[in-house]
Amino acid sequence: MPPTLTAGRARLTMKAKIIITPKKAVLDPQGKTVESALAHLGYQGVQGVHVGKYIEIDLADGDREATRQQLDDACRKFLSNPVIEDYQLVLE
Amino acid sequence: MKFAVVQFPGSNSDQDCVHTVQLCGHQAELRWHKDTSLGTVDAVLVPGGFSYGDYLRTGAIARFSPIMQAVQQFAADGGLVLGICNGFQILCEAGLLPGALIRNRSLQFRCEPVFLKTTTRDSAFTRAIPEGKLLQVPIAHGEGCYFADAETLAKLKANNQILWQYANAQGELTEDANPNGSLESIAGICNDRRNVAGLMPHPERASELLMGGLADGKLIFDSMIAALASQDRLVAA
Numbered sequence: 004m005p006p007t008l009t010a011g012r013a014r015l016t017m018k019a020k021i022i023i024t025p026k027k028a029v030l031d032p033q034g035k036t037v038e039s040a041l042a043h044l045g046y047q048g049v050q051g052v053h054v055g056k057y058i059e060i061d062l063a064d065g066d067r068e069a070t071r072q073q074l075d076d077a078c079r080k081f082l083s084n085p086v087i088e089d090y091q092l093v094l095e
Numbered sequence: 096m097k098f099a100v101v102q103f104p105g106s107n108s109d110q111d112c113v114h115t116v117q118l119c120g121h122q123a124e125l126r127w128h129k130d131t132s133l134g135t136v137d138a139v140l141v142p143g144g145f146s147y148g149d150y151l152r153t154g155a156i157a158r159f160s161p162i163m164q165a166v167q168q169f170a171a172d173g174g175l176v177l178g179i180c181n182g183f184q185i186l187c188e189a190g191l192l193p194g195a196l197i198r199n200r201s202l203q204f205r206c207e208p209v210f211l212k213t214t215t216r217d218s219a220f221t222r223a224i225p226e227g228k229l230l231q232v233p234i235a236h237g238e239g240c241y242f243a244d245a246e247t248l249a250k251l252k253a254n255n256q257i258l259w260q261y262a263n264a265q266g267e268l269t270e271d272a273n274p275n276g277s278l279e280s281i282a283g284i285c286n287d288r289r290n291v292a293g294l295m296p297h298p299e300r301a302s303e304l305l306m307g308g309l310a311d312g313k314l315i316f317d318s319m320i321a322a323l324a325s326q327d328r329l330v331a332a
Contacts, residue, residue: 025197029242030276032202081159084152084188086195087242 017062020093024055096121099136103146115299128160143180154185183293194243200276204237212262219322230311232296239295241277259283
């Protein structure tokens with residue numbers, strides 16, 4: 004299905020939200036530093052902090068399943084590095 | 096010999112690499128990241144810097160630039176490829192070397208001379224380094240902490256692929272001498288075919304006595320040139 008055009012531009016109807024976090028086995032010095040800073044500031048009960056990345060992608064309307072497959076491919080090949088990172092993909 | 100030095104937007108050691116190859120009495124030519132061919136060359140250097148601003152991850156965007164396809168092919172054909180600093184990060188992202196380089200354990204950008212122990216002289220990148228000699232070479236990186244999973248690390252050790260490790264002045268691999276938290280104090284490795292290598296320190300910045308009295312880095316270039324000259328065992332069977 005071709006994208007719906009509004010005033011010459013593709014109508015944005017889908018949004019991909021991608022959360023990338025360091026794998027548990029990978030040293031995460033940022034997470035450790037934030038964790039100790041939280042404790043230092045008096046916030047209690049923090050049992051672990053992992054600092055990652057958040058990527059939002061606006062997408063033209065299209066086949067959801069095909070889009071998801073493409074995004075998965077992009078996450079594995081480019082947006083995350085599977086050697087050191089995990090990702091979660093949400094398509095809205 | 097003719098070396099190609101790949102130049103990305105944000106490379107900053109490209110001219111130093113060219114200069115060092117010329118200092119060794121050989122030719123070096125720059126190849127722009129948009130080029131699709133390396134031309135006829137004997138070896139490739141992927142230099143240091145901050146290609147594409149280190150956006151997303153170090154080396155993540157550079158690995159998809161047109162010239163990298165030619166580098167992949169050159170490596171697949173058994174050609175010698177050395178990645179320095181950001182070049183090492185790019186080769187890891189490209190899958191030409193195993194593992195990845197992540198933020199330094201200290202979270203600090205470290206810019207200082209370090210000592211390197213040459214772990215094996217059995218490579219085209221280390222053969223001209225005298226037995227037992229510690230190399231003093233500078234580092235300049237924020238993301239040089241080498242990481243690989245346990246299985247990959249075991250393979251690196253079993254296949255003798257660790258080329259250089261951070262050491263103290265006595266040649267001991269101590270925590271204090273490890274500037275970035277790299278596993279096994281790894282400063283540089285090669286692939287299992289032994290024709291592609293990468294290291295975080297900058298040998299090209301320590302190849303001329305005039306520049307601060309350090310010329311140990313030149314031994315790495317001398318090694319590549321000696322290997323190319325002899326043409327024996329460039330690539331493991």
